[in-house]
Amino acid sequence: MxxxxxxxxxxxxxxxxxxxxxxxxxxxxxxxxxxxxxxxxxxxxxxxxxxxxxxxxxxxxxxxxxxxxxxxxxxxxxxxxxxxxxxxxxxxxxxxxxxxxEDECDRPRFERLVLEARGLMERREAHTATEVLGRALAMWRGAPFANVRQGSRLTAQARVLHETHLAASEARIDALLLCRRFPEAVAEAVALVGDHPYHENVHAQLMRALYASGRRAAALDVYQSLRRRMTDDLGIPPSPSTTTLHHVMLQDAPDQRYLAAAGAGTLL
Missing domain, CATH: 1.10.10.10 (Winged helix-like DNA-binding domain superfamily/Winged helix DNA-binding domain)
Known part of the structure; x- marks a missing residue:
């Protein structure tokens, strides 16, 4: 079954x-x-x-x-x-x-693949981790319990599943960046930014992917859009880590060690 x-x-x-x-x-x-x-x-x-x-x-x-x-x-x-x-x-x-x-339900299989991918990332085996995470994310068919009226418990379960999907998606983008598969990282980060307009990490991932693709202006524009949205809608600025990433990307002679550690090493 x-x-x-x-x-x-x-x-x-x-x-x-x-x-x-x-x-x-x-x-x-x-x-x-x-x-x-x-x-x-x-x-x-x-x-x-x-x-x-x-x-x-x-x-x-x-x-x-x-x-x-x-x-x-x-x-x-x-x-x-x-x-x-x-x-x-x-x-x-x-x-x-x-x-x-365990093999009768998709959730444990998904969680097992994500755990395997995290172990691969710790061992710096990003290429394999990318493929494992791709298999895990391919198991998703849409919003959890979309065909069920959700009370408080199913609502909580759906939120947990949404968070696990988001975390796996972010991990895959990190793996793509480590593999220098920058166009794929851009495409997947764009989708996440659309779904999570106030999530700083996915915006930072998109900035890193664009910058590494040689698209500095587009990376800087992502930051400005995030800053305006957070300031206008939430009354708060982006975090210091996101602001620092933006500041480094503004420089004509940026700190390459910082960018490399952030996964935004350029194609050059």
Whole structure:
């Protein structure tokens, strides 16, 4: 079976789509997959689905949703519903645990690849790290849980996944810079800047990539755009590290050691 959360919730077995069509049932399954192999209490599920104001019939309705999910999993795998209840979607006290093997869910696979890439970066094996991070990021299909109404817990889970995606994207740009693959670094940094207009590090990455490509004016313009946006919208200037990068890039004879350490060594 395959359970995917790096995008809309998606559950498949033998090519068959098992994702519930009923919104509340899909929401229950999404939270169980998001917290796979961990107990999710009945109160947590009720509060997620009914926004902390569950009706008197909510517990019965939840039991119905759990039963329907178990039947769907059983039908897709040829197992009995009782076997699913005993081994897959298990009642644990006043809660439920969805048991998944690591290779059944895209999230652990993604996290394993990112961890592998970070180890490669520490060993200065940037070329391999770039490819590993590319494979990890290719697993993403869109915004996490985009096809589910998100209560407080799924909202928090989605934020965690967004942050892991952002961190992996930043790591890949750093790896591209180390590999001197500057045009690719520019393209990926431009996309991140568009999605994160106040994120200083991704702007600094774009500045470094542009400068290393011989496009100093464009790199300086990125800084000015960030400074105006932060000053006008947030009332704060860019951080000293970003300002220092800008200052060094302004110089006709810049500190090459600083630029090299920042990953902005030029093509010359």
């Amino acid at each position: 395959e359970f995917r959360v790096l995008g809309p919730i998606d559950v498949r077995a033998q090519g068959r789509d098992l994702t519930p069509s009923a919104p509340k049932q899909r929401q229950v399954l999404a939270l169980l997959v998001a917290q796979a192999n961990h107990r999710v209490s009945v109160p947590a599920l009720l509060n997620e689905v009914w926004d902390c104001e569950p009706p008197r019939t909510a517990t019965t309705a939840l039991q119905t949703y759990i039963g329907a999910i178990r039947k769907a999993l059983a039908a897709a795998t040829g197992a009995r519903a009782g076997d699913i209840a005993a081994r897959r979607l298990v009642t644990d006290g006043n809660g439920y645990v969805l048991r998944l093997a």
